[in-house]
Amino acid sequence: MYRYKITFAYDGANFSGFQIQPHKRTVEQTLKNAVNKIAKHPDPPIPVIGSGRTDAGVHALNQVAHFDLPYHLSNESMRKALNSLLPLDILVKKAELVSNDFHARYSAHRKTYRYRVDQGEFVNPFKRNYTAHFKYPVDVDKMREAARDFIGEHDFTSFVASGSQAKSNIRTIYDVQIHRDPAQNEVVFEFTGNGFLYNQIRIMVAFLLEVGSGQRPVSDVKRVLAAKDRTQARMTAPASGLYLVSVDYGKDAERN
Amino acid sequence: MYRYKITFAYDGANFSGFQIQPHKRTVEQTLKNAVNKIAKHPDPPIPVIGSGRTDAGVHALNQVAHFDLPYHLSNESMRKALNSLLPLDILVKKAELVSNDFHARYSAHRKTYRYRVDQGEFVNPFKRNYTAHFKYPVDVDKMREAARDFIGEHDFTSFVASGSQAKSNIRTIYDVQIHRDPAQNEVVFEFTGNGFLYNQIRIMVAFLLEVGSGQRPVSDVKRVLAAKDRTQARMTAPASGLYLVSVDYGKDAERN
Structure with missing residues (x-):
C-alpha cells in the first residue's frame, strides 16, 4: 500500500x-x-x-x-x-x-488556528461567512496581556464545550498572537498549540473580546482557568471566523 | 405616498x-x-x-x-x-x-461596475464566488490601450449577449480603469458608462483578457466594434467576478 x-x-x-x-x-x-x-x-x-x-x-x-x-x-x-x-x-x-x-x-505535533473578527459597524454581506462580527472597540494590548495567561500547559476545562469527548482537558498553548488588520478593519487572533479541545478557540476568542471591550478584567483568564468550570467563560464566538492555518509534523514523516 | x-x-x-x-x-x-x-x-x-x-x-x-x-x-x-x-x-x-x-x-445617469480577476495558479476556494480565475500572465498596458477604444458612444452589438431585450445597442462608456492588486494577486477592471447591455461587461472583460494574454491584437476592439457581430467576441467572463459599484443620480433627486 x-x-x-x-x-x-x-x-x-x-x-x-x-x-x-x-x-x-x-x-x-x-x-x-x-x-x-x-x-x-x-x-x-x-x-x-x-x-x-x-x-x-x-x-x-x-x-x-x-x-x-x-x-x-x-x-x-x-x-x-x-x-x-x-x-x-x-x-x-x-x-x-x-x-x-x-x-x-x-503524528501531528502542533496546530495553528486563526480567528478573524470584523469590526465594521454592520455585518458585511461579503464577510458574513468568513469573519465574526464585533462592532465594539477593543483594546488589543489588554487582550495580549490576558492571552499570555493562556500560554503553557493548562487544564482547559473552563474553555471546552460540553460535547467534548476528550479524555483529558490538559493542553499546551505555545503562542497567541493578536493584531489589527487596518486594511480589512479586523482584529486577527492566532493560536498555536499541541492540540485544541472542542470549541476551545472559539470560547477563548469570545473571552478575550470581553476583556478587550472592558467587560472583564485582564486577570480573568488566570481566575477562570483555575476555576475549571465551563459556565465561567459563557460565550462562544461563531464558527465563521475560524481557520485551521497549519498542522505541523516531524520532519521524518516524509519519504520523498 | x-x-x-x-x-x-x-x-x-x-x-x-x-x-x-x-x-x-x-x-x-x-x-x-x-x-x-x-x-x-x-x-x-x-x-x-x-x-x-x-x-x-x-x-x-x-x-x-x-x-x-x-x-x-x-x-x-x-x-x-x-x-x-x-x-x-x-x-x-x-x-x-x-x-x-x-x-x-x-433617473440613473451613470453606473460603475468592477470586475475582479484572480491570477493565482489554482482556483482559490475562498474566491470562487467573488472573482473570475485567469491564470495566464496578462499585459495590463496592452489591455489599457485596447480599452481606450471602448470609451465614447458606440454600437455595442458585438458585445451583447443574445438574450438582450434592449431596443438599441448604442451606449456611452465614460471611463475604463485597469489595475493590478498585488496584495490580492488580482487584475481589477472598472467601467463607467451611461448604462450597459446584457452581459456587456463580462464580454468586454473576456475580450480584454484575450488581448492581455496575446491571443488578440490591441487593435481588435476597434475592428470588432465595427463588425457589429456578436460571434466575433466569443467569450463571456463568469458572473462571480462582477460587482455593481455605484449608480449615480442627479443631485436634485433628494428631498432631504
Whole structure:
C-alpha cells in the first residue's frame, strides 16, 4: 500500500463540518468520494483520516489528511486527479507519498488556528461567512496581556464545550498572537498549540473580546482557568471566523 | 405616498439574480418581502424598483432601488427596519426619503461596475464566488490601450449577449480603469458608462483578457466594434467576478 499525505484548503461555509455524517455534505465524505473514485471504488472503501475535525462553517487553509492507495501515483498526478474530482470549495495544494507510519492525526505535533473578527459597524454581506462580527472597540494590548495567561500547559476545562469527548482537558498553548488588520478593519487572533479541545478557540476568542471591550478584567483568564468550570467563560464566538492555518509534523514523516 | 431610495450591498452568490422569478431566491423578491412586511402586507403588494438587473452570481456594493410607502418613517428607522428583516447577504447601507419624481431606473445617469480577476495558479476556494480565475500572465498596458477604444458612444452589438431585450445597442462608456492588486494577486477592471447591455461587461472583460494574454491584437476592439457581430467576441467572463459599484443620480433627486 502507498500512503499519501494531502494538504488542502476548504471554504467551510457550505459544509456540515469535516466529519462524515449521514445525509450531510462534509469535507471528509467529499474527499473520500474523490479518493475512492481514483481507486476505482474498492470494497471496502478507502478511508480518509484527517488531522482532526472542524465544525460546520469552520475553514481551513492547510488541513492535512492521509489515505492508502493500492498503487502508486506521482505526487503531482495525485494532486491533479483529486482537484479534478473535487468541488471548487476544496483545493488540494499538495499531495505527497509518505512512509506508512505517518498518521495525519497521531503524528501531528502542533496546530495553528486563526480567528478573524470584523469590526465594521454592520455585518458585511461579503464577510458574513468568513469573519465574526464585533462592532465594539477593543483594546488589543489588554487582550495580549490576558492571552499570555493562556500560554503553557493548562487544564482547559473552563474553555471546552460540553460535547467534548476528550479524555483529558490538559493542553499546551505555545503562542497567541493578536493584531489589527487596518486594511480589512479586523482584529486577527492566532493560536498555536499541541492540540485544541472542542470549541476551545472559539470560547477563548469570545473571552478575550470581553476583556478587550472592558467587560472583564485582564486577570480573568488566570481566575477562570483555575476555576475549571465551563459556565465561567459563557460565550462562544461563531464558527465563521475560524481557520485551521497549519498542522505541523516531524520532519521524518516524509519519504520523498 | 412617501418614496424611499435605498442603497444596498449584496453577495450575489446565493441569489438567482436581481429580478423576481417564480420559485427562485432573488434580490428583488427578498427586498419586496421586507418592504411589504414593514407596510403590513398591503394588497396589492408594494413593488420595489431597482436601478437595473444583475445576473445570478453578480454582486453589488451600492445597488439602488426605490419604493413607495403610505406612511412616513425616518431614514434611520427605515434602514434599521429593513436590515432587521433582511438576510445577512443583503445590507441596506442608506435609506432616504426622496421626491416622488425620483426613479431608481430612469433617473440613473451613470453606473460603475468592477470586475475582479484572480491570477493565482489554482482556483482559490475562498474566491470562487467573488472573482473570475485567469491564470495566464496578462499585459495590463496592452489591455489599457485596447480599452481606450471602448470609451465614447458606440454600437455595442458585438458585445451583447443574445438574450438582450434592449431596443438599441448604442451606449456611452465614460471611463475604463485597469489595475493590478498585488496584495490580492488580482487584475481589477472598472467601467463607467451611461448604462450597459446584457452581459456587456463580462464580454468586454473576456475580450480584454484575450488581448492581455496575446491571443488578440490591441487593435481588435476597434475592428470588432465595427463588425457589429456578436460571434466575433466569443467569450463571456463568469458572473462571480462582477460587482455593481455605484449608480449615480442627479443631485436634485433628494428631498432631504
